[in-house]
Amino acid sequence: xxxxxxxxxxxxxxxxxxxxxxxxxxxxxxxxxxxxxxxxxxxxxxxxxxxxxxxxxxxxxxxxxxxxxxxxxxxxxxxxxxxxxxxxxxxxxxxxxxxxxxxxxxxxxxxxxxxxxxxxxxxxxxxxxxxxxxxxxxxxxxxxxxxxxxxxxxxxxxxxxxxxxxxxxxxxxxxxxxxxxxxxxxxxxxxxxxxxxxxxxxxxxxxxxxxxxxxxxxxxxxxxxxxxxxxxxxxxxxxxxxxxxxxxxxxxxxxxxxxxxxxxxxxxxxxxxxxxxxxxxxxxxxxxxxxxxxxxxxxxxxxxxxxxxxxxxxxxxxxxxxxxxxxxxxxxxxxxxxxxxxxxxxxxxxxx
Amino acid sequence: xxxxxxxxxxxxxxxxxxxxxxxxxxxxxxxxxxxxxxxxxxxxxxxxxxxxxxxxxxxxxxxxxxxxxxxxxxxxxxxxxxxxxxxxxxxxxxxxxxxxxxxxxxxxxxxxxxxxxxxxxxxxxxxxxxxxxxxxxxxxxxxxxxxxxxxxxxxxxxxxxxxxxxxxxxxxxxxxxxxxxxxxxxxxxxxxxxxxxxxxxxxxxxxxxxxxxxxxxxxxxxxxxxxxxxxxxxxxxxxxxxxxxxxxxxxxxxxxxxxxxxxxxxxxxxxxxxxxxxxxxxxxxxxxxxxxxxxxxxxxxxxxxxxxxxxxxxxxxxxxxxxxxxxxxxxxxxxxxxxxxxxxxxxxxxxx
Numbered sequence: 269x270x271x272x273x274x275x276x277x278x279x280x281x282x283x284x285x286x287x288x289x290x291x292x293x294x295x296x297x298x299x300x301x302x303x304x305x306x307x308x309x310x311x312x313x314x315x316x317x318x319x320x321x322x323x324x325x326x327x328x329x330x331x332x333x334x335x336x337x338x339x340x341x342x343x344x345x346x347x348x349x350x351x352x353x354x355x356x357x358x359x360x361x362x363x364x365x366x367x368x369x370x371x372x373x374x375x376x377x378x379x380x381x382x383x384x385x386x387x388x389x390x391x392x393x394x395x396x397x398x399x400x401x402x403x404x405x406x407x408x409x410x411x412x413x414x415x416x417x418x419x420x421x422x423x424x425x426x427x428x429x430x431x432x433x434x435x436x437x438x439x440x441x442x443x444x445x446x447x448x449x450x451x452x453x454x455x456x457x458x459x460x461x462x463x464x465x466x467x468x469x470x471x472x473x474x475x476x477x478x479x480x481x482x483x484x485x486x487x488x489x490x491x492x493x494x495x496x497x498x499x500x501x502x503x504x505x506x507x508x509x510x511x512x513x514x515x516x517x518x519x520x521x522x523x524x525x526x527x528x529x530x531x532x533x534x535x536x537x538x539x540x541x542x543x544x545x546x547x548x549x550x551x552x553x554x555x556x557x558x559x560x561x562x563x564x565x566x567x568x569x570x571x572x573x574x575x576x577x578x579x580x581x582x583x584x585x586x587x588x589x590x591x592x593x594x595x596x597x598x599x600x601x602x603x604x605x606x607x608x609x610x611x612x613x614x615x616x617x618x619x620x
Numbered sequence: 621x622x623x624x625x626x627x628x629x630x631x632x633x634x635x636x637x638x639x640x641x642x643x644x645x646x647x648x649x650x651x652x653x654x655x656x657x658x659x660x661x662x663x664x665x666x667x668x669x670x671x672x673x674x675x676x677x678x679x680x681x682x683x684x685x686x687x688x689x690x691x692x693x694x695x696x697x698x699x700x701x702x703x704x705x706x707x708x709x710x711x712x713x714x715x716x717x718x719x720x721x722x723x724x725x726x727x728x729x730x731x732x733x734x735x736x737x738x739x740x741x742x743x744x745x746x747x748x749x750x751x752x753x754x755x756x757x758x759x760x761x762x763x764x765x766x767x768x769x770x771x772x773x774x775x776x777x778x779x780x781x782x783x784x785x786x787x788x789x790x791x792x793x794x795x796x797x798x799x800x801x802x803x804x805x806x807x808x809x810x811x812x813x814x815x816x817x818x819x820x821x822x823x824x825x826x827x828x829x830x831x832x833x834x835x836x837x838x839x840x841x842x843x844x845x846x847x848x849x850x851x852x853x854x855x856x857x858x859x860x861x862x863x864x865x866x867x868x869x870x871x872x873x874x875x876x877x878x879x880x881x882x883x884x885x886x887x888x889x890x891x892x893x894x895x896x897x898x899x900x901x902x903x904x905x906x907x908x909x910x911x912x913x914x915x916x917x918x919x920x921x922x923x924x925x926x927x928x929x930x931x932x933x934x935x936x937x938x939x940x941x942x943x944x945x946x947x948x949x950x951x952x953x954x955x956x957x958x959x960x961x962x963x964x965x966x967x968x969x970x971x972x
Binding site: 409410411412470471472473474475476478479480504505506507508509510511512513514515517518519521539541542545549552553556557560561 | 761762763764822823824825826827828830831832856857858859860861862863864865866867869870873891893894897901904905908909912913
């Protein structure tokens with residue numbers, strides 16, 4: 269939630285394997301008072317990530333509490349093991365947080381609230397265990413209502429998982445606001461929800477309700493803003509996760525799409541025997557699937573060049589992608605998302 | 621389950637609005653001893669559906685039990701109100717069935733096993749409440765394993781919901797077996813599961829696991845048959861249900877697709893402000909989405925002409941669809957599915 273004073277747990281993984289921790293530090297409104305990583309205790313956040321607000325890295329919740337002079341509202345779980353389980357080595361920190369009167373916020377598949385010992389302790393101390401990946405139980409099927417949302421709706425889509433769709437979405441919102449556009453981020457995954465403090469975790473929603481869970485969010489905030497940037501998930505050409513992607517695509521009924529790609533990625537992440545298709549196939553596939561339900565097109569590209577140290581190589585990768593996709597492109601982290609916002613405005617999206 | 625002696629509840633809806641009841645009567649291995657429909661009590665099944673095994677239509681479970689001389693193993697709920705709720709007017713029949721020692725089999729969204737009164741009564745009488753729409757809790761993400769299944773895999777896909785994908789799948793399996801092909805039906809929805817006695821209800825599976833739940837079934841039975849016909853769900857161009865369709869498409873990794881259509885349907889069922897796209901757009905969309913993951917193509921069409929009384933009009937509708945889709949087509953109910961099986965064989969699918 270906004271302005272919460274928090275500590276972020278990222279044991280043994282900060283910063284490179286702590287996507288959630290980094291997302292919250294970089295994009296959240298929360299006031300991050302400490303990061304827990306027992307391997308890097310004594311360092312500072314800025315020793316590893318130069319361009320964000322600084323905070324101490326500590327070994328335990330007790331140390332975080334001391335470093336924050338006791339001014340902490342919540343402990344965020346900022347990492348996830350493969351499979352989304354709970355690592356027992358975190359239990360003492362989670363218990364200490366509860367005992368100090370802090371809420372615990374988690375995007376794990378393992379729900380803290382289903383852990384009887386933690387739930388009892390939270391009850392005893394009057395704090396909340398917020399499992400952001402647990403869907404509301406009043407979700408239902410889509411009605412087609414996203415078509416009538418007042419705001420212009422842009423959706424980030426990808427050539428794969430983990431290519432930077434959430435980051436691109438947040439950077440587009442920031443760049444649009446810089447230009448005075450009333451833009452808002454619509455989160456669909458656990459990290460986005462932890463950053464924004466609201467949202468539906470579409471990958472955990474019953475598949476029949478996936479589109480409906482997106483629609484419910486757009487209908488809720490659609491009249492309050494001029495531009496909504498919906499965080500995409502997965503990829504439409506993916507052996508495991510395309511159902512989530514497809515539900516978001518039809519549930520959001522976007523007016524424009526931003527295609528996200530990781531420079532140099534050739535095989536599907538974690539499914540290395542499946543190739544990434546040529547870029548133009550993704551464009552055709554997303555447009556061919558979305559347009560018959562609600563008129564749309566790919567209007568810009570976001571290329572994640574973080575694995576390219578060299579600026580020239582990054583520029584070449586962005587340029588190559590823009591040519592292949594036939595739209596303007598940029599790396600929104602390296603160069604900002606202004607070029608994408610310009611492309612949206614050129615397509616008539618985001619103006620009042 | 622095979623050879624179960626059953627009564628089927630279809631109050632006030634038999635036969636035209638009792639899709640599940642009709643499916644079980646027509647395609648199940650169960651021995652249907654009576655149909656419950658208080659509006660048609662005294663009639664016979666064959667008074668309404670000429671080409672299936674006959675049974676009396678009765679007003680209550682007590683009457684069904686009497687008509688079956690007490691030889692009943694289970695009561696099947698053969699209808700579903702919009703929303704999948706439990707109609708309280710059925711409760712006395714469900715209670716009577718449990719008290720007579722019968723299992724109760726239901727595909728409702730409302731799980732009988734979560735109804736404390738019914739669950740307690742079932743416990744007391746040692747019978748099972750089988751909620752076929754409740755997914756197994758050990759489902760997980762797809763690994764891509766469907767690609768390695770020995771059997772040829774065919775998936776029915778549609779231009780809309782409720783166009784006859786389950787029926788087409790069952791008719792294809794029957795026609796293939798007639799030719800001596802070792803074919804099996806892979807159910808993905810509640811009616812298919814009630815007919816076949818196994819299967820995963822993909823529309824109720826967490827969207828992240830939709831493809832995985834299909835893969836799990838194919839891996840389980842893929843070495844036992846030469847041809848698997850996977851029951852499709854929904855439509856890939858649908859404002860609400862496309863996530864389910866997409867998960868099945870990538871989870872099954874079909875070698876061939878059979879495109880199903882309801883003759884004369886112009887708008888999406890229940891979403892009348894959304895047009896059905898031209899047939900060739902569906903072909904392009906399904907192929908464009910499936911082929912990059914696993915080579916496939918639409919190889920035949922199944923046209924549901926039940927709303928056309930006239931044989932000539934039906935033949936014209938089938939012919940028009942075949943031309944538009946560019947593949948051989950038939951109405952598998954009116955004319956049998958042999959033409960589809962021929963098209964599969966021509967495409968190299970289903971031969972040992």
